[in-house]
Amino acid sequence: MDVYEGLEGEKVLNLSRLNLDNLDLDDVGEERKRDTQQLFLVYNRFIMLPGSICHFSNLVFLDISCNRLAFICEDILRLSKLKTLVAKNNRLDEFSLPKDFGTMSLEVLNFSGNRFEEFPSEFLNLQRLQSLSLGGNRLKSIPAEIEQLTSLELLYLGGNSITSIPPELANLPYLSYLVLCDNRIQSIPPQLAQMNSLRSLSLHNNLLTYLPREILSLFQLQELSLRGNPLVVRFVKDMTYDPPSLLELAGRTVKSRNLPYKPEDLPGNLVRYLDLASKCPNPKCGGVYFDSCVRHIKFVDFCGKYRLPLMHYLCSPECSSPCSSNPQSDADSEDESSVPAHRMQKVLLG
Amino acid sequence: MEQTEVMKPETLNDLIKVLHQIFSSDTVNVEEVQNLMESYESKPEEWMEYAQFDKFRYTRNLVDEGNGKFNLMILCWGEGHGSSIHDHTDSHCFMKLLQGQLKETLFEWPDHKINGGMTKKSERVLQENQCAYIHDSIGLHRVENVSHTEPAVSLHLYSPQFDQCNTFDQRTGHRNTVKMTFWSKYGERTPFVR
Numbered sequence: 001m002d003v004y005e006g007l008e009g010e011k012v013l014n015l016s017r018l019n020l021d022n023l024d025l026d027d028v029g030e031e032r033k034r035d036t037q038q039l040f041l042v043y044n045r046f047i048m049l050p051g052s053i054c055h056f057s058n059l060v061f062l063d064i065s066c067n068r069l070a071f072i073c074e075d076i077l078r079l080s081k082l083k084t085l086v087a088k089n090n091r092l093d094e095f096s097l098p099k100d101f102g103t104m105s106l107e108v109l110n111f112s113g114n115r116f117e118e119f120p121s122e123f124l125n126l127q128r129l130q131s132l133s134l135g136g137n138r139l140k141s142i143p144a145e146i147e148q149l150t151s152l153e154l155l156y157l158g159g160n161s162i163t164s165i166p167p168e169l170a171n172l173p174y175l176s177y178l179v180l181c182d183n184r185i186q187s188i189p190p191q192l193a194q195m196n197s198l199r200s201l202s203l204h205n206n207l208l209t210y211l212p213r214e215i216l217s218l219f220q221l222q223e224l225s226l227r228g229n230p231l232v233v234r235f236v237k238d239m240t241y242d243p244p245s246l247l248e249l250a251g252r253t254v255k256s257r258n259l260p261y262k263p264e265d266l267p268g269n270l271v272r273y274l275d276l277a278s279k280c281p282n283p284k285c286g287g288v289y290f291d292s293c294v295r296h297i298k299f300v301d302f303c304g305k306y307r308l309p310l311m312h313y314l315c316s317p318e319c320s321s322p323c324s325s326n327p328q329s330d331a332d333s334e335d336e337s338s339v340p341a342h343r344m345q346k347v348l349l350g
Numbered sequence: 351m352e353q354t355e356v357m358k359p360e361t362l363n364d365l366i367k368v369l370h371q372i373f374s375s376d377t378v379n380v381e382e383v384q385n386l387m388e389s390y391e392s393k394p395e396e397w398m399e400y401a402q403f404d405k406f407r408y409t410r411n412l413v414d415e416g417n418g419k420f421n422l423m424i425l426c427w428g429e430g431h432g433s434s435i436h437d438h439t440d441s442h443c444f445m446k447l448l449q450g451q452l453k454e455t456l457f458e459w460p461d462h463k464i465n466g467g468m469t470k471k472s473e474r475v476l477q478e479n480q481c482a483y484i485h486d487s488i489g490l491h492r493v494e495n496v497s498h499t500e501p502a503v504s505l506h507l508y509s510p511q512f513d514q515c516n517t518f519d520q521r522t523g524h525r526n527t528v529k530m531t532f533w534s535k536y537g538e539r540t541p542f543v544r
Binding site for chain 1: 429520
């Protein structure tokens, strides 16, 4: 949503729905050109961004949606104060942008309803970008370089053909609103669980069968939509299990019984191996595993409302119910079977 | 029963006036209200002050309290915003599109003898100025703005007034009672305080 505080009078120029295909500014006085901060050219017949637009030297907001734009010329770079650019429902693609587009100080960019098949690389340099919408395009993926958009708070990518999410997305420190609905996403990288800034996550109408259990740690998340995914409903247990090697069994014993050792006691490669131990996510098990683990889909009551299938790894197929706990283990006390209601206020699982 | 003359309301305020008249009686003629609401041609300048959007989810903005007989409110749906499946606490619900489009999916009440989720009855996309009606006796629905480019604005009338309803999990039919809040009242932002 582009919410822009409406300005009164001379600062707003509305040239929408005028059947324009060029921008003849002869009738616009010099003062008006200088004073205009918001320009609407919506519902016209522009094929290119008119060069005369740079006469509006103090332009902050430009909406040129619903035209026939196939190309945005370099003249736009001269709008040095432009913060918001809305160009919905045009014919733009990743080849339509001028080379130095990334040098602009844009904060809000809305290119929804165009023909982008790839994330335009020019976008990735927009350091000040807070809000980006590419909804309703033809994107097949999100580049890892998205992490360069360090100011990003809102990212709308609904209605594309995206099949996976790069873990680098989790590196965006301020992202609070992430929309990925109506795509073809099959899994969520567990790194997304580190996104403490995330308040709203829209994943409906994708191809998810489960979620990574780490998603429970998104304590700021208040809106989550998961409907229209083929989420596993019945208990599923992966029966394929490669028995652990002798090395692994020895490593498990050392770790789970806290057998003391000093780095000098062992060859370097074994010290490093022991450092790789992963804790079994079953909180009642003090066990660890190295490579040998069992996929397990567990159903968790999400804040007492709905049961979600969460994927995690267990140390052995037997580890699904309380087993003898290691009194010296520091298994965390998080109760997996329910998340406090205040953590998830509105779950739009419907 | 008095027959109210159905005149086309020119403005939103006209519509509200006629609604007050209609609802002064104890019975509701659903068709009459639906036709009346549909006949008002949406003029954005008349409702813009109530159309306050939130970037995270749809908002409910109270317009008129109908002398206690009904609630009239404007809902603002950003791109991709949708509701859960919900009921209407035995009240009449009228929903008119003021801008954009909304998809309405109707569901049967959950039947716990049937496995595999709730049964979808039908779906349709409501166009600008169209007015839909629903009541618990018809079923449940989900309303969503499926557009990725256009926000939507709708005008809702609920009679009698209610401030809580049930939401339903489509996969299991499990229900939850939720309290409904207003984003704004009479054009003024009213943050929810616990």
